[in-house]
Each structure stands twice: as structure tokens, then as C-alpha cells.
Amino acid sequence: MAKIVFGMNQSLDGYVDHQEFAPDPLLFHHWTEHVRGLAGSVYGRRMYEIMRYWDEDDPAWTPERRDFAVAWRKQPKWVVSRSLKSVGPNATLVEGDVEATIRGLKAQLVGEIAVSGPDLARSLTELGLIDEYRLYLHPVVLGGSKPFFAGSRPRLRLVTSDVIGRDTIRLTYVPA
Numbered sequence: 001m002a003k004i005v006f007g008m009n010q011s012l013d014g015y016v017d018h019q020e021f022a023p024d025p026l027l028f029h030h031w032t033e034h035v036r037g038l039a040g041s042v043y044g045r046r047m048y049e050i051m052r053y054w055d056e057d058d059p060a061w062t063p064e065r066r067d068f069a070v071a072w073r074k075q076p077k078w079v080v081s082r083s084l085k086s087v088g089p090n091a092t093l094v095e096g097d098v099e100a101t102i103r104g105l106k107a108q109l110v111g112e113i114a115v116s117g118p119d120l121a122r123s124l125t126e127l128g129l130i131d132e133y134r135l136y137l138h139p140v141v142l143g144g145s146k147p148f149f150a151g152s153r154p155r156l157r158l159v160t161s162d163v164i165g166r167d168t169i170r171l172t173y174v175p176a
Helices: 025-036 046-053 063-074 097-108 120-128
Strands: 002-011 042-043 077-080 091-094 111-116 132-138 158-162 168-175
Touching: 002 097, 002 120, 025 063, 025 158, 042 046, 042 097, 042 120, 046 063, 046 077, 046 111, 077 097, 097 120, 111 120, 132 158
Parallel strands: 002 111, 002 132, 042 077, 042 111, 077 091
Antiparallel strands: 132 168, 158 168
């Protein structure tokens, strides 16, 4: 049975914004290895549209960025959206019963399935489907943007913490 994990980079004040801060080379490598090891990813529409950046090669990319793109392209993706009519390569559009789809993926797959997008994570949290939360804290204060927890905060229990890269702390929680 697969484990559903929601993890994202976030500021110290709890916001996610990919335009405001980026991972250092060690953390970027961590994310590449993380993506390589996934059974798949479930995306909300907005996060999927951001991540589509990796579908097309860019001649200016470093070898590390190319490695991430290759890993991202290989993994199966499920995109939860009411507005999209189609999705890109290696992706499946989920328009119907999200709960049944996620429960089915959990039952069929082995390993980790990443959840990407705070709004989608809120919905899956309310359904009791997220098994683990990983907060990658960066030493940045944004003062506003999209919050990591888009809805009510679930009761959580800390299971581990570690430093990744130069200045990022990963806090791993499970539902309490």
C-alpha cells in the first residue's frame, strides 16, 4: 500500500511561493532524488501548470536541472482539475471522484505518492488521506502568499527533523 505525502518548500511564516525562494544545490539534488523514488504524484491544477515547465527542454539548463526534468517526466502523474480538458505526457486527468481515485492509488501502488498543491492537500486532509506532511522550512519571511495549510490545521505529531542543504530544515509530521 502506498503512502500519501504532502511536502513543499515554505517560508518561516508558513507560505509557499516558488518565485520568492529557490532551493540551494544540495536541496535541489534532494528533490531530484525524491522525485526519482516516487510511485507517482498527484497535482492540483495550479501546481501542475507550474511544474509543466519541466516538460520542455531548455538549452540553458544545467545538468542538474536536466536530471530533475528527466525524473519528473518519468513519474506517473494524476492531475485533479475541474477546468483542464487535457494534461501532458505521463499524466492522467482526474475529474470525478477524487477520494475514490486516491484511495485506489493507495491500494494499487507501493511506495510514496506525493501531493503537490496546498488546495489539493487541504481537500485530501479533510478526507483523512494524507499519511505524512513534510515542511521544508527556509530562512525567509514572506509576510503573505499562499499558505502551506490552505484550510484548518490538522492535529500533527512530529516524527523527525533534519537539515537538508545549506539552510533548510525538513520537519516530518504524521496525523496525531
